[in-house]
Amino acid sequence: MTLTFLIHQSKAFWRSKNTGKSIAMRIVMGILILYLLLNVLVVAFFMDRILEKTYPNQEIIQSFNSLLLYYFLIDLLMRFQMQELPTLAVRPYLHLRINKNQLINYLSLTSLGTAFNLTPLLLTLPFLIKIILPEHGPAGISAYIIAIIGLTLTNHFFSLWLKRKVNLNAVWMLIFFGTLILFVSLDFYFNLFSISALSARIFNSLIAAPLYCIIFLLAAGIIYLINYRYLKSNLYLEELHSADVSHKSSTEIPFLGRFGMAGDLAANELKLILRNKRPRSVITMSLFFMFYGLIFYNRPDFSAYPIIFCGMFMTGIFIINYGQFMFSWQSAHFDGILVSKVRAKDFFKAKFLLFTMFSTLSFLLTIPYVYFGWRVLVIHFIMFTWNLGVNTLLVLFFANRNYRRIDLSKGAAFNWEGVGASQWILSIPLLLGPFIIYLPFNLLDYPEAGLATIGLIGLLFILSREFWMNKLILQFQEKRYTIAEGFRNE
């Protein structure tokens, strides 16, 4: 039966309308994952030296042992963020003469095939062979390997279980993060409790008595059973609509009411962002970008290049991150927009309104960077102008050429749906634009003039926005059939 499911799923993949795109995306993803695993391998091979350098006063094995639990904690967090729930659309099988056990086993088995499960072993195996094997013999290394596999599986099924719980009720997420924060703060702020000491104790006793490793396998087995039983009792909910029972209320955003029809449309899009998973996670990621500057500004005497770069990303992250997928966000109801009395002009004005709102907010949030000097703030403002003037138009120009449907209910991390040539091409002018302007001025030793030019060009485009918007609208009228047709293809 498992084989039949596998065959069905491969058919679903190959016969999908978007097969070509999916294959290309998988290849890109595959290369990316390979690259990441390669990095892991490099770290793995030099693990002993790294540990030696970082903790010179400690025995290597001690450092290794005390770090293992931390690693699996981070692993759990990463899984929770990025691991996808296995997706066999079980709906067409539920009413057939197929045991639920078979379905669940399939779901559990296929879920194992993820890079997350490979990383822990890949990361530790070279170290184990180099250090543990000569010192503690085959029994020691087997105990370690079994324990690590056990922990990996525990994390794996625990994160699947937790994700399913969270899908039904977000309170579980609060509980999870609450517990984590509690432990971490107890460890780092109050020193009441030490995860590293615990970790060291656990693995030291493992060296003393290798048979303890059975406990880890047991833990994995237990969490597997919990997950299994949970799935079994909830299988009819799986993949169907989430049983979110909380009351949804109508909200109004009075501030936007002032902008007429464009304001109403922007309000709708704001609701789109807040009420759907994927755009919401785009916004969360954008918030993290606000810390981008900390990476580059920390060094003494940094040049203008990183400020231009970070300034553009921090003040324009919404335009870039959200805008690159325009109008795909609205793909599910694009037909409705076309037949309704929404004028193309208001449609575009709403986009500009949204861009301006979010960019202004980002700019305000980045004001504290003034700590690194006034120059930073001034350049941020220049890039803010550039974003509003140039990048908004650029993003909308490519939006007219984007025909890919997006499912709003999926997460954004590692989600390649809706990514196509237009996003890749868009990134070229987006990334290079300001540097092409700044570079010659800087080479001629007039950096200030270069910055002023960037700001002026931004301002010029803001002032002439009406003109460019009309051009975009003309294109939109021409392309709307193709866009609508692309959006209808699921």
Added chain:
Amino acid sequence: MLKDLEMNNMIEIKNLKKGYNGVTVVNIPQLNIKKGESIGLVGNNGAGKTTLFRMMLDLIRPDAGEVLSKEKNVADNEEWKDYTASYLDEGFLIDYLTPEEYFHFIGGLHNKNKAQIDSELVQFTEFFNGEILKKGKYIRDLSKGNQTKVGVAASLIQNPQVLMLDEPFANIDPSTQIRLKNIVKELSREKQITTIVSSHDLNHVTEVCDRILLMEKGKIIKDIATNSNTLQELEQYFSVLS
């Protein structure tokens, strides 16, 4: 005199053609729909009904020909949007809004404020059967039948002169079907609204519409004014086919 006759045409279709991969999906040399007429569009799956609707609503670019609404090509201007309301499928609904928000948004497009919309929605109390308003759900969480109700009601509150509905009876319960039939009948007979409704249920369309268009492989092969024999005639056609 001739001019007057032409003026009566709400919608006129000329040489309309659309094909996909060499297969003709719609091919209509000429079709006139007069003001206040109620049209029933029938045909088996793949006959081209939805494609025809989409071209009338300027969602698909025709390969050839044009659709004129009040003598203006729908592809060249947007005036028809002022008086045309439609519901083809869930793709017309903004599914992350609550029904109330959606109605207010649609009403706002036609310059009606919230209070006006709310008072207009009162007339749908029966039609909604207590399942749409104030339920605290987003449209995406409603059943398909209830989504249809939202779509139909949203097109009615636009006070249209032309109303297009694609299979409105398909997912809704019998009571609502009867209510919807009464609403459509009233619209065309009393308010002179031009209605175009497609359906697979021959009983419904012959009851509601005074003119039936039968499509097969993209062509309109029958164009009949409804009378007591129409249902029989249609049933005969469809049973011969199968």
